[in-house]
Amino acid sequence: MTGEAIAFYLLAAVVTAFALGCVLASNIVRMALCLLGTLGGVALLYFLMAANFLGAIQLIVYAGGTLIVIVFGVMLTSRAYGTKLRVRPLEMIGAAVVTLALLAGLTAILVRTAGPVVSPSTPDFGVAQIGTELLSTYLVPFEVISVLLLAVMIGAAYLVQPEKK
Amino acid sequence: MLTIGLTHYLVLAAVLFCCGLYVMTTKRNAVGILIGAELVLNAACLNLVAFSRYRTGRLDGQIAALFVIVLAAAEAAIAIAIFVNYYRLLSTIDADEGRQLRG
Amino acid sequence: MQDPVVFRVERILRSPWLIFGAGAVLAGALALALWLLFPLYKGLLADPFWFPILVMAIMLNLILSSTAICILAERKIAGFTQDRFGPNRVGFWGLLQPLADGLKFLLKEDIIPTQVDKPLFLLAPAMALIISLSGFAVIPWAGEVRWPWAPDTLVSTQVASLDIGVLYVLAVASLGVYGVVLAGYASNNKYAFYGGVRAAAQMISYELPLGLGLLCLLLTSGSLRLEEVVRQQAQSGMWYVFLHPLPFLLILVSSFAEANRVPFDLAEAEQELVGGFHTEYSSMKFALFFLAEYAHMITGSAVLVALFCGGWAPLPFSSWLADSTAWWALLIKLGAYLAKVAVCIGLFMLVRWTIPRFRFDQLMRIAWLSLVPVGIALVAGTATLTVLGLQRTWWACLGLNLVALLGMLWTAARSGRTVTGRQDDLPDIHVEPA
Numbered sequence: 001m002t003g004e005a006i007a008f009y010l011l012a013a014v015v016t017a018f019a020l021g022c023v024l025a026s027n028i029v030r031m032a033l034c035l036l037g038t039l040g041g042v043a044l045l046y047f048l049m050a051a052n053f054l055g056a057i058q059l060i061v062y063a064g065g066t067l068i069v070i071v072f073g074v075m076l077t078s079r080a081y082g083t084k085l086r087v088r089p090l091e092m093i094g095a096a097v098v099t100l101a102l103l104a105g106l107t108a109i110l111v112r113t114a115g116p117v118v119s120p121s122t123p124d125f126g127v128a129q130i131g132t133e134l135l136s137t138y139l140v141p142f143e144v145i146s147v148l149l150l151a152v153m154i155g156a157a158y159l160v161q162p163e164k165k
Numbered sequence: 166m167l168t169i170g171l172t173h174y175l176v177l178a179a180v181l182f183c184c185g186l187y188v189m190t191t192k193r194n195a196v197g198i199l200i201g202a203e204l205v206l207n208a209a210c211l212n213l214v215a216f217s218r219y220r221t222g223r224l225d226g227q228i229a230a231l232f233v234i235v236l237a238a239a240e241a242a243i244a245i246a247i248f249v250n251y252y253r254l255l256s257t258i259d260a261d262e263g264r265q266l267r268g
Numbered sequence: 269m270q271d272p273v274v275f276r277v278e279r280i281l282r283s284p285w286l287i288f289g290a291g292a293v294l295a296g297a298l299a300l301a302l303w304l305l306f307p308l309y310k311g312l313l314a315d316p317f318w319f320p321i322l323v324m325a326i327m328l329n330l331i332l333s334s335t336a337i338c339i340l341a342e343r344k345i346a347g348f349t350q351d352r353f354g355p356n357r358v359g360f361w362g363l364l365q366p367l368a369d370g371l372k373f374l375l376k377e378d379i380i381p382t383q384v385d386k387p388l389f390l391l392a393p394a395m396a397l398i399i400s401l402s403g404f405a406v407i408p409w410a411g412e413v414r415w416p417w418a419p420d421t422l423v424s425t426q427v428a429s430l431d432i433g434v435l436y437v438l439a440v441a442s443l444g445v446y447g448v449v450l451a452g453y454a455s456n457n458k459y460a461f462y463g464g465v466r467a468a469a470q471m472i473s474y475e476l477p478l479g480l481g482l483l484c485l486l487l488t489s490g491s492l493r494l495e496e497v498v499r500q501q502a503q504s505g506m507w508y509v510f511l512h513p514l515p516f517l518l519i520l521v522s523s524f525a526e527a528n529r530v531p532f533d534l535a536e537a538e539q540e541l542v543g544g545f546h547t548e549y550s551s552m553k554f555a556l557f558f559l560a561e562y563a564h565m566i567t568g569s570a571v572l573v574a575l576f577c578g579g580w581a582p583l584p585f586s587s588w589l590a591d592s593t594a595w596w597a598l599l600i601k602l603g604a605y606l607a608k609v610a611v612c613i614g615l616f617m618l619v620r621w622t623i624p625r626f627r628f629d630q631l632m633r634i635a636w637l638s639l640v641p642v643g644i645a646l647v648a649g650t651a652t653l654t655v656l657g658l659q660r661t662w663w664a665c666l667g668l669n670l671v672a673l674l675g676m677l678w679t680a681a682r683s684g685r686t687v688t689g690r691q692d693d694l695p696d697i698h699v700e701p702a
Contacts, residue, residue, distance in 0.1 A: 008169045012177050019184035019204060028194055029388070029453050035200050036446065038181070042207050045174075049218045054227050054234075056435035058210075061234050064442025064475065066203070066241045071449055072468045073245035074196050075461070077252040087191045095190040099183040106179040114172040125224055126431060127492055133224050134231075145235055152239040159246035 007048055015041035026085050028078065032071050039063045053127050174215035181208035195248050195260045199241065206237045284360040314418030324427045327404060335562040336366035342617050349621040373555040381456070381548050388454035393549065393556035396447025400560045403440040403567035406433040408495035410580050410601040411502075414593040422593065425602070426495055433494040434482055437571050441478065441526050444564060445471035448528065448535050448545045451557070455548040463544025466628065467528065467535035473635040474525035474532075480643030481518035485575055487650045488512065488659045494571075498579030502590040504660070507578040511665040512650075514672055516576045518643055523568035525635075528561060530620040534628055569612035573605065577612075580605045638676070645672050 018037035025031040039062050046055035134142055185204030192198055210230040217226020248258060255262050280286060312318040340355065340362065347354025355362035380389065408426040415423075430436050445467055452464020485508060489497045501507050509516045525532040536544035546557050573579060580601035582589055589597050626634065649668040650659065658664040 002167070005167050005169050008173060012173070015177065016180055019181050022200060022204060023184050023187050027385070028196055029385075029450075031188075031192075031197060031200050033388070033450070035203060038204065038207060042181075042211055045177075045211065046214055049174075049214055051214050051218070051227050051230075052430070052432050053435070054214060054230055056432045056439050057231060057234060059439035060435065060442055061238055062203075064439065064445075065472065066238045068442075068445060068449075068468050068472055069238075069241050069245050070196060070199060070203075072465065072472070073199075073248055075449075075453065075465045075468070076249055077196065077258040085192055085194055085197060087193075091191055095187050098190075099187045102186070103179055103183040106183075107176055110172055110175045110179065114170070125227070130224060130227065130231075133228060138228050141232060145232055149235065149239055152243055156242045156246040159243070160249055 004048065008045075011041050011044050011048065015045070028074050028085060029071070031085075032067065032074060035070075036063055036067055039067065050125075053125075053130050171215055171219040174211060174219075178208040178211040178215070181205075181211065193259050193261055195251065195258050196245075198260060199244050199248075202240070203237060206233055209233060278357070281359055281364065282357070287360045287363045310417060314415045314421050314423065316421060316423050319423040319425075320427045323409065323425050324405070327407075327409065327427075328401065331401070331404065331563060331566055332559070334566065335559050336370065338562045338566070338613060339369060339558075340366050341614070342620075345614070345617045346621050349618070370555075373552055376551040378551040378553065379548075383456045384548065385454040385456065388450050389548075390553075392447050392451035392454055393553045393560070395450065396444070396560035397556050397563065399440060399443050399447060400564040400567060403437055403564075403571070406430055406436050406494050407567075407570045407574060408498050408579060409605055410598050411495070411498070412593050413595060413598040415595060424495070425598070429493065429495060432492050434486060434492045434497075434575070437494075437567075438479065438482065441523075441568075442471070442475055444526060447557070447560060451549065452535070452545040455545070457548055459541040459543070460545050460547045463535040463537070463541050463547075466537075467545065470525060470532065470534060470631060473632060474522045474639075477518045477635060477639035477643050478522035478526065480640065480647050481515040481522065482575075483647045484512055484515040484643075484650045487647070487654045488665070490659075494574050494579075498574050498581070499590070501578040502581035503587050505581070505583075505585045505587050505590075506660070506662065507576065507581070507584050509576040510584070511660065511662055512576070512646075512669060513666075514642065514669045515646055516572075518639055518646075519572060519576070521634075521639065523572060524616070524619065525631075527564040527568055527616075529565065529616060531623040531625050532631065533625060534631060537625060565613060565616055566609065569609045569616065570605075573608040573612060577608050638680075642672060642676055645675065 015038055018034045018041060021034035022031050022038065025034055039058060043055040043058040043063070046052075046058060182205055185201045185206075185208060188201030188204060189198050190201075192201065210233050213226040213230045213233070215226075217223065217230075251263060252258055309322075312322060343365070344354040344362070355365040358364040358368045380386065405427045406429075408424070408429075410425040412422050412424045414421070448467040449464045452460045452462075452467065455461070485497070486492065488508060488511060489500055491497060491500075497508075528535050534544075535541075536546060538544075541547070546554055549557060578584065582600055582604040589600060646668070649672065650665075653659045653661075653664050653668060656664075
């Protein structure tokens with residue numbers, strides 16, 4: 001058993017556990033915390049796949065930005081402390097059946113269509129290459145994303161501005 | 166089993182995706198639904214990076230994942246802004262209560 | 269009338285002989301042990317795998333124990349600023365005060381209120397401390413060294429040499445808020461809750477100027493590796509603070525905010541929020557928050573020193589020791605690094621006791637209306653300089669900073685809105701004459 005395999009199974013267990021925690025948590029803040037664990041685990045998986053830059057960005061933008069915004073939203077909108085999230089039993093059973101069936105189907109397809117395990121021969125990409133690619137091959141999507149972010153910024157600022165008296 | 170390949174990552178992403186789907190379908194809290202969506206997006210990102218690493222051997226998957234992360238941030242910002250307004254209007258965050266537009 | 273026994277104990281405690289004697293004995297014992305055990309750890313020191321682990325163990329201990337000294341220094345500086353003595357009862361010149369504080373924290377009753385979310389309540393201080401300590405991994409403490417008994421192996425005094433070092437620091441800094449937010453939520457206390465909400469909003473806002481300042485620096489240095497940034501400064505002798513004073517200030521202000529220190533400690537704000545996020549914490553859990561704050565401060569200073577003040581380079585405007593890998597150079601470099609960090613921490617403390625806390629709207633206005641625009645202007649300017657190939661020319665960089673500063677001052681003078689002004693969205697107050 002190689003070090004990579006051990007690391008993968010460990011991280012996979014952590015990610016799965018936190019994702020299940022998200023599913024089973026009855027409290028919205030605990031759900032957000034479990035999401036933090038999942039994000040951290042996925043970031044470590046990126047490091048394992050030699051995508052260091054992406055892992056760092058996942059931690060900075062996702063865990064440090066997006067999730068903080070979500071937690072902030074939770075705190076602004078929670079009326080009473082420790083409100084339990086209610087789930088109707090029928091819905092719970094239905095959703096569980098559907099998602100488990102989907103998972104089983106997906107796993108079966110993935111395992112059956114799995115090609116021979118090839119070890120990656122790709123070189124480890126550095127930050128400089130990502131930057132070059134982003135500003136040459138992917139320049140158009142990059143610019144589209146920047147315009148979109150500007151629109152989001154204006155939209156969010158417009159949505160939350162206090163009513164004028 | 167012992168050599169980690171593409172399938173391992175894809176199965177893990179499938180598990181994440183199904184967890185996210187379950188959260189999105191069962192939770193009534195709007196922020197909870199958003200958290201489910203983030204799980205699904207993470208599953209997609211994991212797939213993209215794994216494909217980039219084990220199939221294409223180029224940077225395209227990583228850059229697509231980068232775009233997904235940025236889009237997720239934008240989505241969360243707008244969603245939270247909407248939820249705060251929703252909460253101001255209805256003083257609840259329950260997604261079932263927003264029925265004004267129903268005919 | 270004082271109890272004679274207490275009086276005598278106090279006198280013994282306050283005599284300089286006790287503390288300096290004990291210090292000398294401890295230092296002598298340590299030196300003797302190091303000398304006698306030298307053949308045992310000689311191999312480990314020259315091993316590229318074990319040496320970083322040793323560095324980690326030593327530095328972690330150094331930092332955790334220096335937080336205790338920081339607390340004493342903080343109280344002494346507070347005393348100096350407010351024209352009083354500061355702690356001077358326990359030990360000569362109050363030198364045993366950290367010991368007494370630590371004992372007090374350990375021996376106090378540890379209370380967990382009944383209505384809290386217990387797992388999160390217990391997790392929060394641990395998370396705060398772990399996250400603030402993990403930033404040390406990428407600090408290049410003293411460059412590289414070649415031991416005289418193993419001249420072939422070059423070992424680095426950095427725990428982990430990441431190609432994304434600066435991004436790692438940014439990631440750890442952005443995670444630091446979770447301890448505070450969780451503590452605020454889990455305490456089930458309105459004041460703690462407000463503290464958590466404030467901390468979250470403040471952290472999101474001050475991440476931006478921090479990132480923009482770092483971008484200026486990265487455009488100048490062209491590398492994300494901390495050791496590379498330090499090496500460039502050591503070799504040219506031109507520390508980046510001389511090239512980019514404004515980004516340095518941006519990062520300095522943001523790291524005050526990230527460490528939750530006065531003037532940005534709105535998350536605890538004892539006058540309005542009775543202590544904010546740590547209202548419900550007692551004894552050792554409170555001490556962990558305290559420790560996390562100081563560790564955060566030390567990390568922030570260490571990163572700031574590495575990026576802007578030449579890291580281990582002992583002298584500005586000279587490349588002395590820049591390429592030396594001798595063991596004595598290691599000691600000088602480490603000493604220089606730690607001295608710079610100490611000066612930076614002293615600055616943190618002096619600011620804490622000099623500037624009053626901002627109001628929340630002032631805090632937001634500082635971030636979004638002054639720091640972020642200046643940061644964006646600086647990034648654009650530095651990018652232009654980089655395209656022109658002038659990014660490390662001192663007159664170009666200083667000129668850019670001067671232009672940005674003048675533009676900032678001009679806009680501030682024209683806008684007529686002051687940072688210290690009244691809150692915008694409050695109704696006007698009409699006072700009827702009596």
